Amino acid sequence: MTAQNQPMLQLKNVSKTFNRHTVTEKRALHKCNLTVDRGDFITIIGGNGAGKSTLLNIIAGMFLPDGGTITLDGQDVTLLSEPQRAKYLGRVFQDPMRGTAADMQIAENLAMAYRRGKRRTLAWGVTKSERALFQERLAGLGLGLESRLSDKAGLLSGGQRQALTLLMATLQKPDLLLLDEPTAALDPSTATKVLGLIRTIVDSEQLTTFMVTHNMADALSMGNRLIMMWEGRIIYDVKGAEKDALTVEDLLKKFEEESGSALDNDRMLLG
């Protein structure tokens, strides 16, 4: 089943329209086809409402597509619920508050993540040996969180919470790491730090990764593959040396060629 040459993720004809047959009808994904190889680190860019987040959310199982199939590591997961799919996926949300439980200790948050995809029992929620492991992993973030295991996650800053969420998402190695604009809510210097952590963790764990971003420069400098979306379609997919050679100007030009309009994203950062 899990042959090494088999794609990690395959989307076939995946479509999703929100509020069908109403004035607010929005076609978010239109017959998307995508094959992701093991170890691919894909950055996703696109204008407002291009379907970037919908693509991530539909892979995560937050809603059922109108049609098409999603295959993860050879297994059809299209009909699995979000919690059922969690065992394969590590996720970091755009909002730093969404990834951690504010009223639970840092150690308790990590312990929840350590049990992702496992059967939960009446065994104690955080063991002593786990605390030692968490301490060591937190030290790796270089944020001084290793001495704050018993602090509530709500006491942390946005950047610290996002770094903690990243650690939680990768504590059990996920088949797929889904990052939905992980630095959009952070100030530039914190964003740089978190991007650095993403790079380090993805590299050292060899994780297959999706990262939606509104920063063109990040999309070019991170990962080995880039996807551009427009009106629910993947209009450009480039990887390897060809991607490495791209500049922001190339991307803007490419977008105009494919969509016939200028890239409109009110949050897009060009450089």
Add this chain to the structure above:
Amino acid sequence: MAAALFSAINQGVLWGVMVLGVYITYKLLNIADLSVDGTFALGGCVAATAMVTGGVDPWLAVLLAFLAGAVAGGCTGLMHALLNIPAILAGILTMIGLWSVNLRIMGKSNTPLLNTRTIYSDVADLTGLPRDVVVLLVALAIAAALVGLLYWFFGTEIGSSLRATGDNPDMAKALGVDTRFTILLALMLSNGLVSMSGALVCQSQKYADVGMGTGAIVIGLAAIVIGEALGRLTPGKLRSFGSRLIAAVVGSAAYFLIRAIVLQLGLDANDMKLLTALIVVIALGVPYLAGRVKQRSSYQREGVDD
């Protein structure tokens, strides 16, 4: 007067078991579960009928009440989880439905426990202590055991996922917690405790009545806010989970004490529900208004120096 206050504390600790149940839904899951009014009476009705009609052992009757409450809470949970009915409405539906169920169980609106063995008479016979003291000791022992059990449960993997569900459902789902199941479980546990409390109160007052749960949810909320206010005066400031559970029981005892005092001062017992509602409104509303006033008064038209 002293006797009235002593029995108020007894009542408070027995109702404290219900407050622990309300704490689970209201504080941990942010659901005001109105099933409670029905399940508290359910506990009394089930225990009284089992003991009087069925000749069931009074301790077993308490356990039966717990199970009946868990089933009723499960109905609220299933309506919410499977039919997507908002939790507050699901609770109202269970509460209304239970009125008929409770009447069916007892076959009448009131069952007296005359000359019936109760858990308190058992312990009184065993120890020879006066009845009031026995009720207090039994109530404290049961409340302490339940606080210990809940503290343990919410530290386990399942208990943690339940707390995470209330704290951040998005995070819980992303980490593989089926939040529909955890909410169902919480509602069952909560209403089991509420119903158990109904059975304990029914045995201490020696009757069960279909109306005995009316307003229970509001008493529960009042007890929780009183307990929080008292707890914040302690050195630990309720930072630990165990202290919050204890505060819920202490809040309940304090509520019944306040109630006994105002009744002694001449307040009509029928006005008590209004007073309780006002306590909750004030406790929930004052922090919000104080925050607004503070914001307004610190506003400076000329601008501020950051």
